[in-house]
Amino acid sequence: MILGVGTDLANIERIVGVLERHGDRFRNRVFTEIEQKKAERRKDTAGTYAKRWAAKEACSKALGTGLRMGIAWKDMAVRNLKTGQPVMEVSGWADERLRDMTPKGHEAIIHVTLTDDHPWAQAFVVIEARPLA
Numbered sequence: 001m002i003l004g005v006g007t008d009l010a011n012i013e014r015i016v017g018v019l020e021r022h023g024d025r026f027r028n029r030v031f032t033e034i035e036q037k038k039a040e041r042r043k044d045t046a047g048t049y050a051k052r053w054a055a056k057e058a059c060s061k062a063l064g065t066g067l068r069m070g071i072a073w074k075d076m077a078v079r080n081l082k083t084g085q086p087v088m089e090v091s092g093w094a095d096e097r098l099r100d101m102t103p104k105g106h107e108a109i110i111h112v113t114l115t116d117d118h119p120w121a122q123a124f125v126v127i128e129a130r131p132l133a
Helices: 012-030 033-041 045-062 092-101
Strands: 002-011 076-080 086-090 106-117 120-131
Touching: 002 012, 002 045, 012 045, 012 120, 033 045, 033 076, 045 076, 045 086, 045 106, 045 120, 086 092, 086 106, 092 106
Parallel strands: none
Antiparallel strands: 002 120, 076 086, 106 120
């Protein structure tokens, strides 16, 4: 059963401008330490941040809130498995919202996919409720 779907598009050049103007203030407000380390290791730093920005926006939409109702940027974080596959982790209010929307007897699975084709970065998030075994 699908609980929520969200998608977002981010302009990489806009993220470049925000990084130039606000630097660490922006990074520290929006991205977790793990996300920052990942982006700063990449050749396309701004593109990496843009994909994660889009993923956070898409996740908030899939949770049915957008970025309101107490959800914080850092309540949603993208990390990568050793295989490179991105995974979305939620904490704080986003985790509470996810638990509230998950039917009893089910577990919530968040699927995320990221892509970019300069100047755009895009993310899709699907939240699935899977019956417990």
